Amino acid sequence: MQTVQDTVANVYGAVRLPDSPADQAEFLGHRGHTFDVAVTSGRFGVGTELMQALPNLRAVVNFGVGYDTTDTRQATERGIAVSNTPDVLNDCVADTAVALYVDVLRRTSAADRYVRRGDWARHGNFPLATKASGKRVGILGLGRIGKVIARRLEGFDCTLSYHNRKKAPGVAYEYASSPVELARNADVLIVAAAGGPESVHVVDHEVIEALGPNGYLINIARGSVVDERALVAALLAGSLGGAGLDVFADEPKVPQDLLSMDNVVLLPHLGSGTKETRAAMAELTLANLAQFAADGTLVTPVS
Numbered sequence: 001m002q003t004v005q006d007t008v009a010n011v012y013g014a015v016r017l018p019d020s021p022a023d024q025a026e027f028l029g030h031r032g033h034t035f036d037v038a039v040t041s042g043r044f045g046v047g048t049e050l051m052q053a054l055p056n057l058r059a060v061v062n063f064g065v066g067y068d069t070t071d072t073r074q075a076t077e078r079g080i081a082v083s084n085t086p087d088v089l090n091d092c093v094a095d096t097a098v099a100l101y102v103d104v105l106r107r108t109s110a111a112d113r114y115v116r117r118g119d120w121a122r123h124g125n126f127p128l129a130t131k132a133s134g135k136r137v138g139i140l141g142l143g144r145i146g147k148v149i150a151r152r153l154e155g156f157d158c159t160l161s162y163h164n165r166k167k168a169p170g171v172a173y174e175y176a177s178s179p180v181e182l183a184r185n186a187d188v189l190i191v192a193a194a195g196g197p198e199s200v201h202v203v204d205h206e207v208i209e210a211l212g213p214n215g216y217l218i219n220i221a222r223g224s225v226v227d228e229r230a231l232v233a234a235l236l237a238g239s240l241g242g243a244g245l246d247v248f249a250d251e252p253k254v255p256q257d258l259l260s261m262d263n264v265v266l267l268p269h270l271g272s273g274t275k276e277t278r279a280a281m282a283e284l285t286l287a288n289l290a291q292f293a294a295d296g297t298l299v300t301p302v303s
């Protein structure tokens with residue numbers, strides 16, 4: 001399979017930024033002024049310094065819906081266009097949220113470990129879990145992905161509520177005026193909000209405490225949205241029931257304390273990670289690049 005990297009190299013003659021900071025600095029010093037388009041992914045982005053080192057940059061083409069690693073403020077100031085890959089990954093990221101939801105409440109990963117360890121034969125039946133159907137679920141960030149998660153959970157007979165900065169037009173779910181209010185009235189809080197400076201630690205100590213010892217937190221958005229230290233502290237203290245996490249504050253590092261907790265499910269940021277969805281993301285990334293090369297516009301600009 002041709003990757004985005006192969007295609008940008010073969011078709012557009014793109015060169016890869018060296019990995020080490022020292023090599024990068026030397027490379028950019030010599031050649032930074034020669035690039036007008038950067039192709040990147042949500043994991044790397046074009047941050048403040050890199051953008052400054054690309055004085056003739058005209059577009060950032062981002063593989064992924066999240067672009068919080070790109071300095072969009074500088075991009076706006078300099079008239080640099082930014083694209084992402086919205087919608088094509090909604091299904092898979094929502095499926096991942098539901099997988100974590102069911103796993104954390106029904107404890108399927110923990111039960112799988114129980115069988116593999118030989119504990120079934122040794123200790124008998126696995127301890128009872130928590131019912132997943134019919135729960136009160138709060139969605140923090142009812143955007144494209146949040147709405148698909150909500151639709152999936154309607155099938156589980158869940159009562160849905162949400163918090164966005166503003167009430168979403170035409171949405172029948174209960175609106176909570178703050179993340180704390182959302183958590184207070186939910187059994188499970190699902191974080192689906194975009195990352196970036198405005199959402200840093202929106203899920204803080206207070207929100208986690210509002211969920212309480214019988215509450216669960218699911219995060220498929222960005223690690224930065226949750227105060228990870230407060231989350232770990234609450235799990236250690238038993239003041240939160242459990243968590244399902246696909247994203248972390250400092251990926252790929254995962255807090256050591258979480259590794260031994262059976263009420264926590266940990267995934268390596270695989271929300272969009274299926275062959276079908278990654279192919280669709282690649283196609284949309286390349287479509288943005290091709291259109292920008294042809295007429296200077298993007299198929300899916302971020303704003």
Ligand code: 8YV
Binds near residue numbers: 063064066271
């Ligand atoms: C990754 C994601 O970005 O789209 C996003 O925002 O978080 C993921 O799809 C993707 O793996 C590329 O890094």
